[in-house]
Amino acid sequence: MNNKSIVAACLFAALNICTLSARAEADVTPKTYTYGTHLDIQKVISLKQDNATTCGIVNARMTYLDSAGLTQVLDYSKFADCHNDN
Structure with a gap:
């Protein structure tokens, strides 16, 4: 195999892992x-929350890995991240 074939095979394998x-x-x-x-x-892989126009309770989602390495998703409510100039 030449270098181009090896590089292409490695790239293909990496893309498959990301897609999986x-x-x-x-x-x-x-x-x-x-x-x-x-x-x-x-x-923790990611934290997301609904857009809030005012301070208050919003829906949020956390994506994380558990101790077995499995991906889990948790929906919960939280106070919005709001910033007051007062």
């Missing part, structure tokens, strides 16, 4: 947080 992880995250069913829910969070 994106599909795995899309297949995860979100869980809704309730008081007392046991959280097994090893690493």
Whole structure:
């Protein structure tokens, strides 16, 4: 095999791994947080929240890896990240 074939094969493998992880995250069913829910969070991947025009409660979503390395998604409510100039 020549160098171009090796580079192309490595690039193809890397793209497949990235696509596989994106599909795995899309297949995860979100869980809704309730008081007392046991959280097994090893690493937070992303935090998102609804856009808020005023300070108050908004819906938020956390995507994370648990201690087994599995992707989990948690929906919860939180106070909006608002900044007052007062």
